[in-house]
Amino acid sequence: MMNDDMKVRDIIHENIINKKNKLDKIMPVFFLLMASISIITTIGILLTLIIDASKFFAAVPLKEIFSTDLAPLNADPSFGILPLINGTLFTTVIAIVVAAPIGLAAAIYLSQFASDKIRKLLKPIIEVLAGIPTIVYGFFAYSFVTPMLMKLIPSLGAKNVLSPGIVMGIMIIPLITSLSEDAMNSVPEIMKEGAYGLGSTKLEVALKVVIPGAISGIMASIVLAVSRAIGETMIVTIASGSSKNFTFDITQSMQTMTGYIVEFTSGDAASGTTGYYSLYAVGLLLFIFTLGMNMLAQYISHKYREEY
Amino acid sequence: MSYESQILEEDIDMNQKKQEKFKIEISEKRISRRIKLSRISRYIFSLSLVFAILVLVILLYRIGVDSIGWLNVNFLTGKLSIFPERAGIFSVILGSVYLTLIVIPVTLILGVSTAVYLEEYASNGKIKRIINTNISNLASVPSVIFGLLGLTVFSRMMNLGSSILAGGLTLSLLVLPIIVVSSQEAIRAVPGFLKEASLAMGATKWTTIKKVVLPVALPGILTGSILSISRAIGETAPLVVLGIPTLILTTPNSIFDDFTALPIQIYYWTLDTVLTPEYANLAAATIVVLLGVLFLMNSAAIIIRNKFQKKF
Numbered sequence: 300m301m302n303d304d305m306k307v308r309d310i311i312h313e314n315i316i317n318k319k320n321k322l323d324k325i326m327p328v329f330f331l332l333m334a335s336i337s338i339i340t341t342i343g344i345l346l347t348l349i350i351d352a353s354k355f356f357a358a359v360p361l362k363e364i365f366s367t368d369l370a371p372l373n374a375d376p377s378f379g380i381l382p383l384i385n386g387t388l389f390t391t392v393i394a395i396v397v398a399a400p401i402g403l404a405a406a407i408y409l410s411q412f413a414s415d416k417i418r419k420l421l422k423p424i425i426e427v428l429a430g431i432p433t434i435v436y437g438f439f440a441y442s443f444v445t446p447m448l449m450k451l452i453p454s455l456g457a458k459n460v461l462s463p464g465i466v467m468g469i470m471i472i473p474l475i476t477s478l479s480e481d482a483m484n485s486v487p488e489i490m491k492e493g494a495y496g497l498g499s500t501k502l503e504v505a506l507k508v509v510i511p512g513a514i515s516g517i518m519a520s521i522v523l524a525v526s527r528a529i530g531e532t533m534i535v536t537i538a539s540g541s542s543k544n545f546t547f548d549i550t551q552s553m554q555t556m557t558g559y560i561v562e563f564t565s566g567d568a569a570s571g572t573t574g575y576y577s578l579y580a581v582g583l584l585l586f587i588f589t590l591g592m593n594m595l596a597q598y599i600s601h602k603y604r605e606e607y
Numbered sequence: 608m609s610y611e612s613q614i615l616e617e618d619i620d621m622n623q624k625k626q627e628k629f630k631i632e633i634s635e636k637r638i639s640r641r642i643k644l645s646r647i648s649r650y651i652f653s654l655s656l657v658f659a660i661l662v663l664v665i666l667l668y669r670i671g672v673d674s675i676g677w678l679n680v681n682f683l684t685g686k687l688s689i690f691p692e693r694a695g696i697f698s699v700i701l702g703s704v705y706l707t708l709i710v711i712p713v714t715l716i717l718g719v720s721t722a723v724y725l726e727e728y729a730s731n732g733k734i735k736r737i738i739n740t741n742i743s744n745l746a747s748v749p750s751v752i753f754g755l756l757g758l759t760v761f762s763r764m765m766n767l768g769s770s771i772l773a774g775g776l777t778l779s780l781l782v783l784p785i786i787v788v789s790s791q792e793a794i795r796a797v798p799g800f801l802k803e804a805s806l807a808m809g810a811t812k813w814t815t816i817k818k819v820v821l822p823v824a825l826p827g828i829l830t831g832s833i834l835s836i837s838r839a840i841g842e843t844a845p846l847v848v849l850g851i852p853t854l855i856l857t858t859p860n861s862i863f864d865d866f867t868a869l870p871i872q873i874y875y876w877t878l879d880t881v882l883t884p885e886y887a888n889l890a891a892a893t894i895v896v897l898l899g900v901l902f903l904m905n906s907a908a909i910i911i912r913n914k915f916q917k918k919f
Contacts, residue, residue: 323813327728333720334729337787338741340780344752347759404655412649421656428663430905432841434870435670435894438877442887443669457881469662498638500645523747530749532844533870537877557751557844564758564848582755586748593747 348586351579358573364580367545369554371563371574378577380584382545386460386553390535391528393464393549394471399521401468402475406517409476410483411505422477429473437537440466445538458540458552467534471524478523482516483509515603519596526592530585532557556585670898673891682892686858687867691885696893698858702771702866703840703900705859709775710782710839715832717779718786719821722828725787726794727816746784753781754848762849769851771862777845782835789831793824826915833908837901843870869897 356364359378366379405425409418445462449455455462486509494504510517540552541562554562560578685695721738729735757777767773797820805815821828851871859866876890 330724334724408652434843502645
């Protein structure tokens with residue numbers, strides 16, 4: 300018996316050595332090369348943004364960058380970033396004001412109140428909202444939501460911040476719902492049952508046990524939603540217009556950072572001009588904002604995670 | 608005990624009983640109020656989902672109504688035109704098909720290889736952590752920034768201009784994280800005993816991956832790749848940043864030609880509705896085509912996932 304065993308093992312060993320399949324040596328290297336493409340992509344993004352943005356920062360004084368004058372196509376162009384940050388801020392805040400309460404309420408309903416049957420029916424429908432391309436939302440905001448809002452607010456401009464903000468909020472609802480629901484579902488059943496055993500109602504369990512227990516996941520989902528809203532492009536480009544005025548009036552057009560990039564590239568920005576490099580400066584800022592938000596979300600979900 | 612004190616005691620007793628009854632009444636009231644509140648809140652919370660579904664229905668309804676009368680065979684097979692009545696989107700559909708033909712092989716090769724490396728070859732160490740973190744960060748980079756990357760690297764440095772190839776490569780990088788993560792999950796779900804059985808039979812690691820891991824993980828990988836391709840088909844911002852011309856009347860012949868794709872055409876038509884209101888109908892009809900394609904692809908993904916996923 301012992302000898303037979305040894306033989307089998309020897310045969311296997313021989314096989315491995317004989318079959319010194321060349322592929323077995325090549326494939327890991329090939330896979331590593333392919334895997335490194337993702338890292339090269341990140342480095343590529345950083346390099347393109349930083350190199351071209353630095354040309355912009357070299358050409359434009361800081362004082363001008365932090366001003367409210369934005370007129371990149373004038374004969375004497377000025378590049379103040381504040382109108383773009385302002386536009387981004389307003390659309391994002393409106394989107395979160397719409398998405399956070401609705402998304403959270405939906406998450407609470409799905410995790411606390413809905414029966415399994417209803418949840419299985421509703422979740423895919425919510426996911427459909429997330430799968431619709433943003434250009435479709437842009438069309439919807441511009442050709443339906445804006446005219447509808449105009450009936451309520453007669454002074455609303457054809458391009459305004461309110462309508463894309465609301466539609467962007469609707470687009471983000473599934474993100475908040477699914478991430479928050481995951482967090483709520485990971486609150487241990489024992490804690491909920493303990494509260495029920497003490498005579499709590501479903502609402503009380505939801506508000507006093509589930510939400511506090513899932514708060515880190517909920518916060519992280521909202522921060523990620525902010526990041527999505529900042530980076531969202533087509534809805535705001537179509538429905539919010541390209542006004543470069545520095546204003547706080549949400550019934551009027553404002554341009555976001557993403558909208559600026561799209562407007563300027565599709566408007567044949569000549570390579571090598573300061574205007575062309577300003578794209579990359581705005582892109583770099585956008586990159587920093589969204590990356591910062593994502594790191595914040597990761598920090599929140601690690602730091603404030605309740606361990607059970 | 609005197610008579611008086613006895614009465615007093617009875618009085619106190621009565622009082623206590625009254626109080627207790629009163630307490631019970633109050634707490635019963637409170638309980639029923641709490642239960643009522645809980646029941647009402649159930650409906651309030653469900654309103655959020657009603658709202659979301661309502662929006663979805665209105666959106667689809669509006670687009671459907673706007674496209675009625677415009678979405679016909681001539682529209683699908685005709686050439687682009689500045690006159691709304693004569694405009695057709697054959698070359699637009701073709702542009703999207705060409706894009707897909709680039710995105711599919713590039714993302715599959717890059718994405719699946721990365722996933723295989725991370726799950727099978729990378730020892731639980733630094734490289735794996737770096738690549739994983741990098742991919743989750745890459746997934747959160749706004750799509751418009753991928754457009755800037757494509758503009759610099761593919762369009763200008765490689766001199767591809769706003770060709771199909773430049774657009775396809777840009778989109779491939781954009782959806783790479785989606786396919787990597789889903790392939791990783793699919794590969795991780797392959798039970799260890801299958802791999803061990805193969806290795807114990809003397810198969811090498813690569814043979815095991817080729818003959819055991821990948822075939823078993825295939826449905827999951829396919830589902831993920833369909834989802835990432837449907838994301839690429841609907842993506843607009845990076846292509847617009849690449850500087851695709853507003854109106855291209857020719858049909859693309861090779862991957863080095865300029866092109867237009869479904870979402871870009873929707874964008875330009877929507878922008879120009881101010882000048883020609885009928886463009887809104889053309890945009891709506893194009894959206895119906897786009898959503899139809901996405902619906903078919905997602906259905907295919909769900910069918911593959913449910914039908915071919917093996918349970919061990």
